[in-house]
Amino acid sequence: MTAAFCIVGGGISGLVAAYRLRRLVGPDASITVFDPADRLGGILRTERVAGQPLDVGAEAFVVRRPEVPELLAELGLAASQLGTTGVRPLLYCGARLHSLPAETVNGIPSSAASMRGLVDDDVLDRMAAEPARPLRWLRGGDPSVAEIVGDRFGNQVVARAVDPMLAGVYAGSAATIGMRAAVPTVAAALDRGAPSLTDAVRAALPPATGAPVFGAIDGGYEVLLRALVEQSALRWVQTTVAAVTPDGRGWDVRDDEGAHHRADAVILALPAPRFAPLMTQIAPxxxxxxxxxxxxxxxVVALAVPGGTPLPQRSGVLVASGERLHAKALTLSSRKWGRVGNAELLRLSFGRHGDSIARNASDDDLLAWSLQDLRTVFDIEVDPVEVRVQRWLDAMPQYGPGHAEVTAEIRAGLPPGLAVAGNYLDGIGVPACVAAATRAAAEVAGWVSR
Incomplete structure (x- = not known):
């Protein structure tokens, strides 16, 4: 009898799970993906802006992690991997532009000197003296980033160095993200007995190889998504799943149109807000x-502006907390990736944990704020060639203190034949999503083969 697998959710996690399953179970198995969106890919979405591909969701992956380069190689797409041009971002702080501090770990500085010009002199003195202060660190603990950095370096460092980084990654802040999620290598150094935060950050600094930290895909993430769909030979059912219930050793998956689908195993590749109500009865x-x-x-407001617009040779701008800007970050995409066209592409990102900008602001408001912020930051007037607005509602999970225990509890509560994948589990970035999806595929394939 041919095995049947259902995957609830067609984002990158669901598509990688489908591809991995196909590799594990062979060509005869049935793999069905349920997703009601107008296209597969979730928060990976490539649009054409002024005739050029531009990712309006996640745009990059960390090259040091092996998952995405290895996946691209498996799919025959290794030659499509792009590196950045090497230009660095700027930091908007105190109503002016600064160079982003060097030798930091997700914004946590490794020296007082790197923060000179960004914080007050008494903060610099506090940072310089930090290695001599007694450190209280509970091995295995997971306080918020703000709790540790604020205590050791001061709140100005949190607002002006750390928050800009975490706003870009999580749409959150140092107060909403735990140390083990944001800076696991720093937490590990503290667990090993680093005597100060300064020493822990220095121990966690990656080697300076000169290689790009971030990668992207020539043609945008749609190139990867298309290959995953094709090579997994999945069947896409463009509906929402209303219920998953036990059916003997397998599962009955009912969609919102009333159709029932029999599955030997199910992978739930949904955002946390959709996973929780679906599992209330069978995995409370x-x-x-x-x-x-x-x-x-x-x-995200994606803009194409005329070629020759006087933008700096930088990858973008991160915005410190408390600045009088609407955007939390500006990406100069053409400068960052070296793409040449008749127009330059850039993106402005809006929305942080706890605000309602992405949900309630109109497209006209977002565009007006984008043009105003560009005028404020770069002192230029921009007349866009083309504009795209993309909203990602409830798409950015907050990896709060103790998040690893939450993830373990989610997995431990699932009955056999169900597995979970998604960006709220082991990391918000694409590499972590690939890893979680690979794990889920292996779990359900192993269950069915017993």
């Missing part, structure tokens, strides 16, 4: 844990 422990994961919403 998992549902309760997932409900503890809060989320943020964000919006």
């Amino acid at each position: 422990r998992s549902a309760a844990a997932a409900a503890r994961v809060s989320t943020a919403s964000s919006a």
Whole structure:
């Protein structure tokens, strides 16, 4: 009898799970993906802006992690991997532009000297003296980033160095993200007995190889998504799943149109806010844990501006907390990736945990704020050639203190034949999503083969 697998959710996690399953179970198995969106890919979405591909969701992956380069190689796409041009971002702080501090770990500085010009002199003195202060660190603990950095270096460092980084990654802040999620290597150094935060950050600094930290895909993430769909030979059912219930040793998956689909195993590749209500009856422990994961919403305004617009040779601008800008970050995409066209592409990102900008601001408001912020930051007037607005509602999970325990609880509460994948589990970036999806595929394939 041919095995049947259902995957609920057609984002990158669901598509990687489908591809991995196909590799594990062979060509005869049935793999069905349920997703009601107008296209597969979730928060990976490539649009044409002024005739050029531009990712309006996640745009990059960390090259040091092996998952995406290895996946691209498997799919025959290794030659499509792009590196950045090497230009660095700027930091908007105190109503002016600064060079982003060097030798930091997700914004946490490794020296007082790197923060000169960004914080007050008494803060610099505090940072310089930090290695001599007694450190209280509970091995295995997971306080918020703000709790540790604020205590050791001061709140100006949190607002002006750390928050800009975490706003870009999580649409959150140092107060909403735990140390083990944001800076696991720093937490590990502290666990090993680093005597100060300064020493822990220095121990966690990656080697300076000169190689790009971030990668992208020539043609945008749609190139990867298309290859995953094709090579997994999945069947896409463009509906929402209303219920998953036991059916003997397998599962009955009912969609919102009333159709029933029999599955030997199911992978739930959904955002946490959708996973929790779906699992309330059959996996209440998992549902309760997932409900503890809060989320943020964000919006991206993609602009094509005329070639020759006087933009700096930088990859973008991160914005410190408390600045009088609407955007939390500006990406100069053409400068960052070296793409040449008749127009230059840039993106402005809006929305942080706890605000309603992405949900409630109109497209006209977002565009007006984008043009105003460009005028404020770069002192230029921009007349866009083309504009795209993309909203990602409740798409950014907040990896709060103790998040690893939440993830363990989600997985432990699932009955056999169900597995979970998604960006709220082991990391918000694409590499972590690939890893979680690979794990889920292996779990359900192993279950069915018993």
